[in-house]
Amino acid sequence: MNLSYLKLYTLYLASLFFSCGLKTDQPVQQSTVSTLPNVVIIYADDLGYGDVGAYGATELKTPNIDKLANGGIRFTNGYATSATCTPSRYALLTGRYPWRNKNARILPGTAPLLIDTSRMTLPRLLREQGYHTGIVGKWHLGLGEGQVNWNDHISPGPNEVGFDYSYIMAATQDRVPTVYIQNGNVVGLDPEDPIEIDYQKNFSGEPSGKDNPELLKMKWHHGHNNSIVNGIPRIGFMKGGTNAKWVDENMADTFLVKAQEYLKRNQNRPFFLYYALQQPHVPRTPHPRFAGTSGLGPRGDVIVEADWCIGEFMKTLEQEGLLENTLVILTSDNGPVLNDGYYDDAVEKLGNHMPSGVLRGGKYSLFEAGTRVPFIVYWEGKIKPMVSDAMVCQVDLLSSIAELVGSNFRSEDGENLIDVMMGNSNHGREELVLEATSRTAFRKGDWVLIPAYDGPAVNKQVNIELGNAKEAMLFNLREDISQQHNLATTNAAKLSEMIQSFEKIRGQDYKDVEDLELK
Ligand code: NG6
Ligand code: CA
Numbered sequence: 001m002n003l004s005y006l007k008l009y010t011l012y013l014a015s016l017f018f019s020c021g022l023k024t025d026q027p028v029q030q031s032t033v034s035t036l037p038n039v040v041i042i043y044a045d046d047l048g049y050g051d052v053g054a055y056g057a058t059e060l061k062t063p064n065i066d067k068l069a070n071g072g073i074r075f076t077n078g079y080a081t082s083a084t085c086t087p088s089r090y091a092l093l094t095g096r097y098p099w100r101n102k103n104a105r106i107l108p109g110t111a112p113l114l115i116d117t118s119r120m121t122l123p124r125l126l127r128e129q130g131y132h133t134g135i136v137g138k139w140h141l142g143l144g145e146g147q148v149n150w151n152d153h154i155s156p157g158p159n160e161v162g163f164d165y166s167y168i169m170a171a172t173q174d175r176v177p178t179v180y181i182q183n184g185n186v187v188g189l190d191p192e193d194p195i196e197i198d199y200q201k202n203f204s205g206e207p208s209g210k211d212n213p214e215l216l217k218m219k220w221h222h223g224h225n226n227s228i229v230n231g232i233p234r235i236g237f238m239k240g241g242t243n244a245k246w247v248d249e250n251m252a253d254t255f256l257v258k259a260q261e262y263l264k265r266n267q268n269r270p271f272f273l274y275y276a277l278q279q280p281h282v283p284r285t286p287h288p289r290f291a292g293t294s295g296l297g298p299r300g301d302v303i304v305e306a307d308w309c310i311g312e313f314m315k316t317l318e319q320e321g322l323l324e325n326t327l328v329i330l331t332s333d334n335g336p337v338l339n340d341g342y343y344d345d346a347v348e349k350l351g352n353h354m355p356s357g358v359l360r361g362g363k364y365s366l367f368e369a370g371t372r373v374p375f376i377v378y379w380e381g382k383i384k385p386m387v388s389d390a391m392v393c394q395v396d397l398l399s400s401i402a403e404l405v406g407s408n409f410r411s412e413d414g415e416n417l418i419d420v421m422m423g424n425s426n427h428g429r430e431e432l433v434l435e436a437t438s439r440t441a442f443r444k445g446d447w448v449l450i451p452a453y454d455g456p457a458v459n460k461q462v463n464i465e466l467g468n469a470k471e472a473m474l475f476n477l478r479e480d481i482s483q484q485h486n487l488a489t490t491n492a493a494k495l496s497e498m499i500q501s502f503e504k505i506r507g508q509d510y511k512d513v514e515d516l517e518l519k
Helices: 003-020 063-071 085-094 122-128 248-266 298-319 394-404 492-506
Strands: 038-044 073-079 132-138 165-169 180-182 196-198 237-239 271-276 326-332 375-378 386-393 431-436 439-444 447-450 473-476
Touching: 038 085, 038 298, 038 394, 063 298, 063 326, 063 375, 085 122, 085 394, 122 132, 122 271, 122 394, 132 248, 165 248, 248 271, 248 298, 298 326, 326 394, 386 394, 431 492, 439 492, 447 492, 473 492
Parallel strands: 038 271, 038 326, 073 386, 132 165, 132 271
Antiparallel strands: 073 375, 165 180, 196 237, 326 375, 431 439, 439 447, 447 473
């Protein structure tokens, strides 16, 4: 691709758009033929390395994701920066390691916006290059500046960090407020029935998961015993907003339709869509037409549902004639978990399915399965199908996509790996800092260092090995992808070399970081 030509053309298009006043969310009437590729990021929530057929799953069918994986580049060393949601999403959008921001950890629904509104972000960069930018799905990066009035316009949020259009849930499906927010306004809110949210105490007279088990259609296992919405107990208390509350079983369809509508509205101009699926995060609530289809219980069913949504979304791209001009990246915010706080048969019906594949650990873990995730780059007619072992991370997307669209911008921690992502090079990252619940590990080449950390080796509630140990651990992933052989004592020279390289990036203060999420 001729980048300098692209850059000039981008400037030309940008000026065209500004002068035509096309920065609204109205459908574009005139046809603007452009060489700027559309960019779509499909971001799953808690989808594991082993949850996808193309990555080796045999007990679960994911034909639509497999089609992208087998028709594009399937990365075997693709990473989220973190083993939980908020920090990974922060890194994805800002190209900055989340441990540089002390507040980048799993946020309650009432948390203020985590991203500084003056910071460069992926949508802002693309908008500056002439793109229309949209997000549909899970946000979980905070909203407002402290005390959010959910009955008023909610700001700052996605629209203040670069998105022209947003249709989101504020935090997670298991956290209040359980409503959709479009461009800063709660959808379907009745002003006579205002929303109140409190993460500390319940509103008087309101039932809760803890006190009213008789009202529950899904039982809580740990946490998740505050307000009850649709028979599902949540994290946090909510009052009012009855008409605005989402129906959990319709969420996948709702987001899909919003994503499809976004494509149709913006098909005649370059666009960036961040389609952030809610599956397979808890509570797992497949639409009835998917319930029971996987044989693995609701967790399997919602993966089948997510796969179907991805297929429908891709069909719309094709029908709108956009497929050959759209770069599609599909990945996940962190690794898998079975019991994440509800009794939903994820453990009981697992059978032979291995959500982490051959990797050790899972969500919340410093072991590989916490952060190594499905990572697929697809571009019909442009990218040749292949499997790549190059190391890539979501923190690199901003710098890489910047290069693709003719911008010189490079983020603080992201590398420009566009050649790797287009399949023209196998030269990925050399080093990467990995994070799990505020603690950090380090990969360099084939080696991984997990420093010594206080805390339980296993989180018993979720039954996942966290990677905490009294002594540092060292693994060679080329020989030992499942991290079964700790080489820290037998290869002391490598260990000290790794510590040195790690501290060069991370400094010294990683040692005292407390595990704030799971005690
Ligand atoms: C944890 C929740 C878990 C999930 C997670 C966020 C409890 C006990 N556990 O605190 O269920 O909501 O936060 O997941 O409340 S993430 O994928 O958004 O990071
Ligand atoms: Ca997640």
